[in-house]
Amino acid sequence: MGACGVVYTVPDVGGNAVDSGTEYNVRVVPLSHETAAAANLDTYVPPRLPLAFQPDAVARVAAKGPPPPQLPALPAPSAPLESRPSFIPDRFPPLGTPQPYRIGVSDVVLLSVTSAATSVEALPGLLTAQAKRNGYVVQDDGAIAVPDAGRIRIAGLTMPEAEAAIFDALVAAGIDPTFSLEIAEFNSQRVAIGGEVRAPTLAPISLTPLYLHEAVELAGGLAVTDRSVAKVQLTRRGTTYQIGIERFREDPAARRIVLQDGDSIFVGSEFREDAAQLRFDQELALRSQRITTTEFALRLEELKATRESQARDRLRDAREVFEARLELGAVARDYAYVTGEVGSTKRFPLPFERSATLADVLFDDQRLSIQNSDFSAIYVLRPASDPTTPGALTAYHLDADNAVNLALATQLQMRPNDVVFVAEQPITSWNRAISQALPNLFITAASIATGN
16 A cells, blocks of 8 residues: 555654654643643733723823813801891700719729728729829720729719719629729810800819809800890700890899700800901802802813713724734734644634633634544644754643543643644544545556556
8 A cells, every 4th residue: 555655644743753854852741730830831921902902991091181170279268157146035044953973984083992991902903092193084885994893884873873883893893892982083074165255165064063154254254345245155955045144144043054064155246247248258259169160160071071082982993903904914913723633724813911721722613523533632732932942842732531631721821833733533544544545446456457
């Protein structure tokens, strides 16, 4: 058959090869998880798509124009707000009755040993002096932390109730002391006094009730210029009560107003015409500026929309030009090549911005044929990237006779100029050899029989 010229040659991957005088040193490497990971270490950066294909292309192109004009920030009115009040009669707050002081958060309490028979060793952690530095601060959770007795909640309790709570905690801890409880600092309940007084201040509420006239005196007393239009205003939980200065000074009922935590006292005169006019002029100018700013913001939105529309048009043109150049082959591409027992021998373009795998090449357009392809002989031929080793070539061998090994094809990343070779099945080789040899044998035998 060799003399007849009918020998069928089957391509294969061997250890070494010679082509046109060039000797190739072929290293066959079985494909595994480890060898795939090692092969993927070959440096390769997939080419990026042009800006026109990037997700933020419109915003980036639109931002390249000149910056939009900016308006300065609007100034706040400098004049205080003044409004002309209508006649408001005096309105007394509820007089109420003095209530026992209830300990609150931030108050400082002192525990003092009063029995001579009780020693510091018998009362661990309790204080034996009334100095401020030895006090217990009522913390945010309403408790004080007493060593060996733990945390004792006393916020919201009166003094007798707090003493009982501390006593119970000490007894529960196995301590039976005799002690006294005092409040060193009243920090939890305050009243604010301001306006036309000599020394605006925050006055604490203590064990003794704090009356309205006492709070004004704590702020240095009245400093009004015109008592006929001045009032003392008391704001409590969103409700404002007021008393004219003359009545505040003369009416005994004003001296029975007991203040509560959070009360705010303001001493002030009536409406000032000049300040109100200044504030009105400033508000009018500010309103005009706001209208101008709103119109300016609308124009900015229109400018932004116009820029984005123009950017989309430019990007659409850029994409069309790129796609046309890509179709005509004017854009540089990286390719891998597929040959052997596949549907069609062709080059496989490597994608932009990501790496393709051997599985992408093998299963693209249904290249593998179950009838003809030898799944145990799939090779990826990769020339060495080191120019100092010409002729070196690595053949990564995928033995997919067990279909489970096809999963390795999803791990091996392709590199430019890789050649994927799929061998044919032995039965296919024999079938093709016989189908090509028999016609030549019949022709030769007929020639011999006829003497030609």
